[in-house]
Amino acid sequence: MLFPNTDIESGGCSALGSADFLFTSSYRSLRGKGVFAEINQPVSPNADDTRKQFHESVQEAFTAAKKAGICNPVVVGAVPFDLGQPSRLYIPIECDFFDRSEMVSTVNDCEAPIPRVEKMQSVPEERRFKQAVEQAIANFQHSDLRKAVLSRVLNVELAEKVSVDEILSRLIVQNPLGYHFRIPIEGDQELIGSSPELLVRKVANQLTSNPLAGSAKRQGDSERDLAVSQSLLTSSKDSYEHRLVIDEIRQVLAPYCNKLDIPTSPELISTPAMWHLSSLIRGQLDDPQLSALELACELHPTPAVCGFPTKDARNLIRLVEPFERGVFTGMVGWCDAEGNGEWVVTIRCGIVNGNQIQLFAGAGIVEDSCPEQEWQETRAKLGTMLNALGITQQEAL
Numbered sequence: 001m002l003f004p005n006t007d008i009e010s011g012g013c014s015a016l017g018s019a020d021f022l023f024t025s026s027y028r029s030l031r032g033k034g035v036f037a038e039i040n041q042p043v044s045p046n047a048d049d050t051r052k053q054f055h056e057s058v059q060e061a062f063t064a065a066k067k068a069g070i071c072n073p074v075v076v077g078a079v080p081f082d083l084g085q086p087s088r089l090y091i092p093i094e095c096d097f098f099d100r101s102e103m104v105s106t107v108n109d110c111e112a113p114i115p116r117v118e119k120m121q122s123v124p125e126e127r128r129f130k131q132a133v134e135q136a137i138a139n140f141q142h143s144d145l146r147k148a149v150l151s152r153v154l155n156v157e158l159a160e161k162v163s164v165d166e167i168l169s170r171l172i173v174q175n176p177l178g179y180h181f182r183i184p185i186e187g188d189q190e191l192i193g194s195s196p197e198l199l200v201r202k203v204a205n206q207l208t209s210n211p212l213a214g215s216a217k218r219q220g221d222s223e224r225d226l227a228v229s230q231s232l233l234t235s236s237k238d239s240y241e242h243r244l245v246i247d248e249i250r251q252v253l254a255p256y257c258n259k260l261d262i263p264t265s266p267e268l269i270s271t272p273a274m275w276h277l278s279s280l281i282r283g284q285l286d287d288p289q290l291s292a293l294e295l296a297c298e299l300h301p302t303p304a305v306c307g308f309p310t311k312d313a314r315n316l317i318r319l320v321e322p323f324e325r326g327v328f329t330g331m332v333g334w335c336d337a338e339g340n341g342e343w344v345v346t347i348r349c350g351i352v353n354g355n356q357i358q359l360f361a362g363a364g365i366v367e368d369s370c371p372e373q374e375w376q377e378t379r380a381k382l383g384t385m386l387n388a389l390g391i392t393q394q395e396a397l
């Protein structure tokens, strides 16, 4: 559904409140203010539906925005993991692009004390998560399923309301090279995070994607850190986990491209919390009209967040994950009316609602996975958001 605001000047009547949007990238970073029109329609209401209606609604919103005097409208926001769930997209009244490095140089690490943790709960808790990993491994032996990404949510209650600005500043200082985002999603809830994973960037007829799969926790000691990174690079379990992602992305992109460059083997990338296996994929589109959002919806969900084969993995996730992922492991980003834009995978993130924060993390499970290691991997991935909240890994679950 599309809800154009009647009072464009004031930004008035949106469920998204003041709707401050932020997205940063080395390509283009942008800020959005106000809400001209919301697009809450699911990308694909039934799994087998075409996405035509959804993309038509986006086009209608662009047309309405231009008519209302927004010269270069941009659709921004979040698409959930499950494309049958409502999208959290909108066209801001004002949008300005800015240089990330300039912004980073003005952001200071926040000195203000972070409110104390009152309660913390993992859903599922450790024992149930490990059982789910075992269940997935058993499935690999008796079905076509080859990989499933299993995740959990860490519910944190703080003594007082936390400032989203402050958490975001800490995320930016912690890793100036991440894709940072801040997105109003519902009521007073805001989605914030620092993702390392580019789902797709599309500029004219050029596309770039940078899938990640295969992970190891960074180490404080530089020798150990190097050793850990090298064993990730040579791990057959992680190479397999990565290859399943790349092969599926090749299948999806090949029909749209007259040129597609996919490295033969992955390389290492790092965040302050994690090492990952990474493949930088570049393609040239046959049809330059295909938008960044259309491409992103075709690629999503990759086996980096769902599994392989997609349908089987989705079924297992539904069966064993005791919470709704919502926007976690979906995509966040932007797309302009010319179809250019960038969408990143919604990971290393949290949803802030006053003093309540939900943090999320998942791990790709394959036949050689070990439940304890996969649990530890989710702990390490939570480190990105925990650090920004001043919570140590020892304190966390």
Ligand SMILES: C=C(O[C@H]1C=CC=C(C(=O)O)[C@@H]1O)C(=O)O
Binding pocket: 149, 151, 197, 212, 213, 214, 215, 276, 303, 304, 305, 329, 347, 348, 360, 361, 362, 363, 364, 365, 381
């Ligand atoms: C699902 C997450 O990470 C994905 C992205 C990079 C590496 C991953 C892995 O090694 O399992 C995951 O596929 C997460 O951070 O919550």
